[in-house]
Amino acid sequence: xxxxxxxxxxxxxxxxxxxxxxxxxxxxxxxxxxxxxxxxxxxxxxxxxxxxxxxxxxxxxxxxxxxxxxxxxxxxxxxxxxxxxxxxxxxxx
Numbered sequence: 001x002x003x004x005x006x007x008x009x010x011x012x013x014x015x016x017x018x019x020x021x022x023x024x025x026x027x028x029x030x031x032x033x034x035x036x037x038x039x040x041x042x043x044x045x046x047x048x049x050x051x052x053x054x055x056x057x058x059x060x061x062x063x064x065x066x067x068x069x070x071x072x073x074x075x076x077x078x079x080x081x082x083x084x085x086x087x088x089x090x091x092x093x
Contacts, residue, residue: 029077029080029081032070032073032074032077033074033077033078033081033083036074036088037087037088040085040088040089041088041089
């Protein structure tokens with residue numbers, strides 16, 4: 001990164017802080033965790049839950065590097081934010 005690029009990045013960051021815009025990465029994590037809570041609260045026989053279970057067990061992966069599945073990403077988000085997966089059932093928060 002050149003000094004000019006670094007300075008522009010700092011200016012953009014200061015502007016985001018001044019306006020109060022959340023970083024895109026944080027919004028993506030927030031939406032993924034919201035979706036995870038929605039799916040986990042659904043009944044076991046709901047289509048979303050059945051597809052989610054099928055993704056883990058019945059899909060045969062091909063050769064090469066395995067694709068990242070949503071469960072891995074959500075697990076990482078929960079770990080980074082130090083959240084318990086059982087919090088999705090507590091609607092008082």
